[in-house]
Amino acid sequence: MNELCQLTLHEAKALLERGECSAVELTEACLARIEEVEETVRAYITVTPDLALEQARAADEARVRGESAPLLGLPLAIKDVLSTRGVRTTCGSRILENYVPPYDATVVARLRAAGAVMLGKTNTDEFAMGSSTENSAFFTTRNPWDLERVPGGSSGGSAAAVAADECLAALGTDTGGSVRQPAALCGIVGLKPTYGRMSRYGLIAYASSLDQVGTLTKDVRDAALLLEVLAGHDPCDSTAADVPVPAYTAALTGDVRGLRLGVIREWLENPGLDSGVAAAVQQALETLTTLGMEVREVTLPHSDYALPVYYLIAPAEASSNLARYDGVAYGFRAPGADDIWDLFARTRGAGFGAEVKRRIMLGTYALSAGYYDQYYKKAQKVRTLIKQDFDRAFEEVDVVVGPTSPVPAFKIGERVDDPLQMYLADIFTISVNLAGLPGISVPCGFASGLPVGLQFIGKPWDEATLLRVAYAYEQATDWHTRKPAL
């Protein structure tokens, strides 16, 4: 393997700036790695080698001209739910199998403007609904640490691609944990910023009050670097807030003395928590104490209700968002329809996979006449209680911490027939989306040889403190430098 593909973004950036390698060499190293391992890992739905090399050459030429840009010449992968102009964007679904977006998502446009190179589009559970990539209509991605196990999901393709060095970093999306959980299961860093921090324009919608773009990287500094490029106001997305974007890399001081860290009691006491995961988290708490953090317990009394709240609200929003797939303006159209109503039903029946249909059905039911108050409105009210739990915790501490996933990577096929079991994979991540908070998963050890993730959660808009704590922890350990033997 060419070692260039193993670099972090900031390491590669330094080499490029010193003229010690070229963007073409970096890109060729990633493409060679894709060639080498993709047959077993299967992280990408679409690889775009010609486009990548063209962008890399342009980046090298720009550098020769004396131009600079924050990500100039750095090769990344993009989750296949983010629209890429001229490059097929499938959402892991038959219904969009041949869809070619006529425009870029804002985050993709920002990557391009920052000089990044796009290697391709990564696998995802269909419409980002899932925790394992097993709901992809095309294939299941494998965990680079154990090829019989899932990489997590829904951004499992992006997480596996980063962990297997098939790219330097990747974009994902996180509606209920879809960046943080696969990052944990693949032993890398996954950041979901505050709801409203990054534009969702061109992110093909799943649940709009929860969806947020996130990053999958080899270390915390790369997460800060990408957030600086991607965050900020966008006139095309009224939820992309006009809030100042600080220089996040400047927050990585390594000094966390005196900061208050809250350990979530209910999460550590959860009966579903794997003992190996619990041990790794306990060890991490000791490390954080020795770094000078003031560690105390906090309580989120409504923790047990987060899962049912999420699985009413997200499907309700999905049932509305996915009404647009009707076989008329784009995407798959079923043959043989007698009239327009028949066309809609046949197209959607044949074009969507089982989990998407299940959530559309669940959401339609929760919103239907006679059940709206009992399910949807009730869930929205309990969502308020979940947010208030965090508000109270943040009166006492600066950052809260807990496991990212209750278990390490599970076996392919193990949970796929039982939707409730699959939903439990998200038990520690979804409340963060319900409350709109920023969260990051960083590697904190191994359980039975599989990576474990530690989740830090910050106050709204305070990614700077979140990254500062995650960075200090990372620098005090060497878990993030471990690589799977592929």
Added chain:
Amino acid sequence: MKLTRADVEHIAQLARLELAPEEIELFREQLSAILEYAARLQELDTEAIPPTAQVIEWRNVMRDDEVRPSLPQDEVLANAPEARDGYFVVPTVLEEHA
């Protein structure tokens, strides 16, 4: 909350989803189990709790209503399953009355 086959068929009709008979039975069981799990929310007294539709408390975001370039018609139609003369083609929507 136990759903009947008729419930599932009604939801599928509302959602415009054609389901195979075996899917109807599978969803009847699975949705019943999920709704049963969701019933634990009823334990909580939320009489005085306002609902949260989204978490960031913004007011409406306004902008000037200015004419700006839009996507070219041919690019938009390029993804259509069937298009003709600048239109999307669909099967019959309204029957002609004799």
